[in-house]
Amino acid sequence: MKFTKRFLAILLAVLTAVSMCQPAFAVSARSAARQAPQINSSEDYEQLVQSARGRFYGNQFYGFLRLLRGFARMVFGQMLMPDRNFKVTIDPILEEYCALIAADSQLDIKRILTSLPETSKPAELIHRTFKFDTDAMRAELYKVRDKYNDEGLPGIAFVFYFMGVYFSVLEGCEVLAEPTGTEHEHQVKLIIRYQNGSTEELYPGIYINGETGQAYKPNGKGIIDLGYNCSVYDMLIYATVDAWMRQFGFCVWYDLLSDLAPNWMIHYATRRFKFDYGDREWMIQIWKGSYLITNGGEVGIYNREKEKNGSYYDCARDEDMLVMSLEVYNGREKIVSLPAQRHWWVNGFKLTKNIAAPAALTLRTSIEMKDEQMLDAFCKAIDREMHRDVTYTTEGLTVYLEWLSVNKP
Numbered sequence: 505m506k507f508t509k510r511f512l513a514i515l516l517a518v519l520t521a522v523s524m525c526q527p528a529f530a531v532s533a534r535s536a537a538r539q540a541p542q543i544n545s546s547e548d549y550e551q552l553v554q555s556a557r558g559r560f561y562g563n564q565f566y567g568f569l570r571l572l573r574g575f576a577r578m579v580f581g582q583m584l585m586p587d588r589n590f591k592v593t594i595d596p597i598l599e600e601y602c603a604l605i606a607a608d609s610q611l612d613i614k615r616i617l618t619s620l621p622e623t624s625k626p627a628e629l630i631h632r633t634f635k636f637d638t639d640a641m642r643a644e645l646y647k648v649r650d651k652y653n654d655e656g657l658p659g660i661a662f663v664f665y666f667m668g669v670y671f672s673v674l675e676g677c678e679v680l681a682e683p684t685g686t687e688h689e690h691q692v693k694l695i696i697r698y699q700n701g702s703t704e705e706l707y708p709g710i711y712i713n714g715e716t717g718q719a720y721k722p723n724g725k726g727i728i729d730l731g732y733n734c735s736v737y738d739m740l741i742y743a744t745v746d747a748w749m750r751q752f753g754f755c756v757w758y759d760l761l762s763d764l765a766p767n768w769m770i771h772y773a774t775r776r777f778k779f780d781y782g783d784r785e786w787m788i789q790i791w792k793g794s795y796l797i798t799n800g801g802e803v804g805i806y807n808r809e810k811e812k813n814g815s816y817y818d819c820a821r822d823e824d825m826l827v828m829s830l831e832v833y834n835g836r837e838k839i840v841s842l843p844a845q846r847h848w849w850v851n852g853f854k855l856t857k858n859i860a861a862p863a864a865l866t867l868r869t870s871i872e873m874k875d876e877q878m879l880d881a882f883c884k885a886i887d888r889e890m891h892r893d894v895t896y897t898t899e900g901l902t903v904y905l906e907w908l909s910v911n912k913p
Contacts, residue, residue, distance in 0.1 A: 597690060597714075609797070627674075638673060658729065675698055688715040692711075709723075709729060732747070742842060742853070754816070754819065756815040770793070770795055771794045773863070785807060785808050792867045793860075799854050800832055802849065805819075805826055832865055832866070850869075872903075873901045874901070895908075
């Protein structure tokens with residue numbers, strides 16, 4: 505009986521993984537399914553807008569944790585993820601922000617943090633077996649972390665930092681909002697407690713302005729250097745100019761790989777407008793759809809030297825950035841609104857309760873060209889785009905685009 509249970513658990517796990525990580529041959533079928541539907545009346549359009557699906561969070565998140573625990577119990581015969589939760593406490597100031605986000609989007613950050621499973625069992629086993637000084641071990645790993653940070657390799661540095669923290673055997677964590685001395689501004693501070701009684705203070709790089717509702721990091725690289733800031737009051741996530749992604753340019757494989765993801769994770773449509781201007785080949789690309797737990801849109805500016813092969817483009821240099829604005833509507837509701845700003849990748853992702861189909865979203869953007877020659881080249885590129893579902897008007901050097909994707913009555 506035990507063998508049968510474990511076999512069925514493994515089989516179910518494999519089937520679940522296959523359904524989530526779809527094979528490449530499914531891409532063409534899914535891409536066809538993502539094409540904009542035919543809209544013949546206002547009722548059809550409203551039905552499309554109202555057909556949004558619920559997000560994968562809230563009670564589903566906790567159900568997913570229980571499912572993982574059950575799989576581990578049946579497959580390995582023991583509880584690798586114990587029923588007890590990791591000890592996390594959050595101070596009242598941050599609790600207010602968490603409550604605000606939960607009320608508007610059903611994303612309950614406090615409940616998620618306080619429901620994280622205790623995962624220190626392997627670290628405890630290693631510590632009991634080798635009986636090493638966790639504080640000394642952590643200090644040595646931090647030296648390696650600092651070395652890689654100095655070499656400009658923050659990703660590798662984080663791995664050694666994580667190892668130092670985890671193998672020191674965690675006991676709990678306090679999440680605090682510490683005043684910075686600037687009016688209305690707090691910085692998130694973590695106090696990590698270890699089982700040997702020692703503690704460590706950590707500043708992950710999250711600043712919150714209580715007056716504006718902006719969450720950011722002053723160095724311009726986004727909160728925790730992730731490349732994004734967040735407007736808590738607007739439930740909006742948006743990229744900074746100096747986001748780390750700027751170093752990696754763009755190629756069509758990024759979109760193809762995203763197309764492999766399940767629809768409940770990433771589901772967007774995109775259009776590309778390519779033209780020559782000056783001594784470079786240019787591409788302006790727009791996206792709209794759902795991204796993890798958000799709905800939103802993007803406008804990116806890319807270019808490269810002429811006569812380059814392949815689909816790779818560089819992100820626009822500082823001198824090539826353009827003044828752009830962005831609005832995204834879900835039906836008649838405006839969910840994203842970003843004012844005109846000089847950028848290479850203006851985007852906005854709204855925390856929402858439901859997943860919207862890309863065809864239900866309308867993207868509007870204004871882009872100010874450098875001169876008449878660039879304006880003419882870009883407008884011709886829009887006219888050549890094969891889907892013919894992006895309309896535009898011009899005023900001076902500014903192009904105003906609207907992308908409906910459906911024949912809205």
